[in-house]
Amino acid sequence: MTTLTIHRGTHEIGGSCVEIRTDKAKILIDLGMPLDYDKHTTEEQTQIRSDAAEWCKGVDALFLSHAHADHYGFLGLLPQDTPIYATEETFAMLALDGILGDDPTEHLEKRPLTSGQSCEVADIKVTAYIIDHSAYGACAFLIECDGKRILYSGDIRLHGVKGVLYKNLPKDVDYLLLEGTNILRAKNNPTERNIENQFVEAFNEAPDALHLVWCSAKNIDRICALFRACIRCGKTLAIDPYIANVLAAVAQLNPKIPTVTTAEQMKVYFPPHLTERLTRRNQPQYIFSLNPKQNKVSYDDFARSPEKYVMLVRPSVLAYLQRIKAHHIRLIKSIWGGYWNEPNTERFRSWVEKHCEDVKDIHSSGHADTKSLQRIVEHIRPQTIIPIHTDSPSSFGKIFSESYILYLYDNRSIEL
Numbered sequence: 001m002t003t004l005t006i007h008r009g010t011h012e013i014g015g016s017c018v019e020i021r022t023d024k025a026k027i028l029i030d031l032g033m034p035l036d037y038d039k040h041t042t043e044e045q046t047q048i049r050s051d052a053a054e055w056c057k058g059v060d061a062l063f064l065s066h067a068h069a070d071h072y073g074f075l076g077l078l079p080q081d082t083p084i085y086a087t088e089e090t091f092a093m094l095a096l097d098g099i100l101g102d103d104p105t106e107h108l109e110k111r112p113l114t115s116g117q118s119c120e121v122a123d124i125k126v127t128a129y130i131i132d133h134s135a136y137g138a139c140a141f142l143i144e145c146d147g148k149r150i151l152y153s154g155d156i157r158l159h160g161v162k163g164v165l166y167k168n169l170p171k172d173v174d175y176l177l178l179e180g181t182n183i184l185r186a187k188n189n190p191t192e193r194n195i196e197n198q199f200v201e202a203f204n205e206a207p208d209a210l211h212l213v214w215c216s217a218k219n220i221d222r223i224c225a226l227f228r229a230c231i232r233c234g235k236t237l238a239i240d241p242y243i244a245n246v247l248a249a250v251a252q253l254n255p256k257i258p259t260v261t262t263a264e265q266m267k268v269y270f271p272p273h274l275t276e277r278l279t280r281r282n283q284p285q286y287i288f289s290l291n292p293k294q295n296k297v298s299y300d301d302f303a304r305s306p307e308k309y310v311m312l313v314r315p316s317v318l319a320y321l322q323r324i325k326a327h328h329i330r331l332i333k334s335i336w337g338g339y340w341n342e343p344n345t346e347r348f349r350s351w352v353e354k355h356c357e358d359v360k361d362i363h364s365s366g367h368a369d370t371k372s373l374q375r376i377v378e379h380i381r382p383q384t385i386i387p388i389h390t391d392s393p394s395s396f397g398k399i400f401s402e403s404y405i406l407y408l409y410d411n412r413s414i415e416l
Helices: 042-056 088-095 163-168 192-205 220-233 241-251 272-281 299-304 315-321 337-341 343-355 370-380 395-399
Strands: 003-008 017-021 026-029 061-063 083-087 109-113 118-121 124-130 139-145 148-152 175-179 210-214 236-239 266-268 309-313 329-333 358-361 384-388
Touching: 003 042, 017 042, 026 139, 083 088, 083 124, 088 109, 088 241, 124 163, 163 370, 175 370, 192 210, 192 220, 192 329, 220 236, 220 241, 220 309, 236 241, 241 272, 272 315, 299 309, 315 343, 337 343, 370 395
Parallel strands: 026 061, 061 083, 083 109, 148 175, 175 384, 210 309, 210 329, 236 266, 236 309, 329 358
Antiparallel strands: 003 017, 017 026, 118 124, 124 139, 139 148
C-alpha cells in the first residue's frame, strides 16, 4: 500500500512538505518553513517546529526541490546522516548559507542528482528534472512506486531563461502535484529578456544617477539580466562580497556566469558590518579571493562618479548607503512586492523616501501564471491534479475544468 500526505501546502503558499510512504520506505519531498513563520507567536512557532519534527521521524530520505527557505527551512530537524537528494546547484546554494550562518545540510548525507537521473529508496524510485524557477538548480521529481507515477512540480515557471525545460517532464502520470502560487493571475509574466530591457530603459532615463537595484542575492538569472543591462549602458555593476561569493560558487558549475574576478564591468563594495562578519565566521579567502585591491569600489567612487555605477543592494546594507554622498539616486525594486512592506525594511524604506528621487518596480515572478500552468498540464496530461503551494485550491477547478482535481487537506493521508 502507498499513501500520500501533504503535511503543509494544500491551502498555503510556501512551507511545503509532502510524504510518500510504502510498506518498505518513507520519503519526504521538501521540508519548508512557512513564509509567515516570523509573524507567529513563540508558542505557535514551537508547535510548527514540533509538527515538522514529527514528520521527520522514520524518514529514509528527503528530496529537496530547490534552495528557498519555504522549501528547506526545517532541514535542521532531520536526523543525523539522513540522505538528502537535490541537484548539485541546489547544494551549492545551500552551502553558501554557511558563509553567514549555518549550512542546513551540514549534518545530512548529500547525494547530488542530475536532470534525468534516478535513484531508488527501497521500493520507491525518484527521478529529478531540472525546471525553471527563480532559484538556481530547481527541479521537479517523478516518484514511482506500487505501479503509480506521481509528479511533483516544485516551484515552476515558463517565462525564465530555462522555461522550455518543462517539455522534458514526463507525460501521462497518475498524479500531478501542481504548484498554484499564481493560479489567479492570467496576465503573462515578463521574461528575463523583458526585464533586462526595462533595466536598460530605466538607466537611460536617468544616465547621471546612481541606480540602486534590490533583488535576491540568489536570483542568478536576474543578476545576469542586470549585468547584461549594465554592459549595454556602459555601466559597472557593484555588488557586495556575499553576492560576489555566490556568483563565484555558481561560476564553478557554469563558467558563463560573470564574477568580480572575470568580468571587467563588475566590481565589489565592502559594507563594514558584512565584511567583518564574513571575515569573523570564515577564512579570509571569502574577501581576499575577490582581489579587493583591484576590484574595490569606495564611497568616494560612488560619490564622484555615480553615473558609472549600478549598485545591487538590500536593506541590510543601509548603513553603507547612508555614507554615500550622491545627489541623484534612484531605486529599482526587483523583488516580490510583499518584501517592501515587511517590518524589517522600515528603516530602509524611510531612507529611500528621503534620498531616492524615483522608485520603480521591475520584476517578474518566480512562479508560472495561469496560462503557463495550463500549458504544463496540456503537456503532462495527468489523470489527476492535486493542488499544492497555493492559497486558492478551489481555483484549480475553474482553470482546469476538463481535468479531475483531487483536493486535499494538510496532514490527511490518501491511499494511491
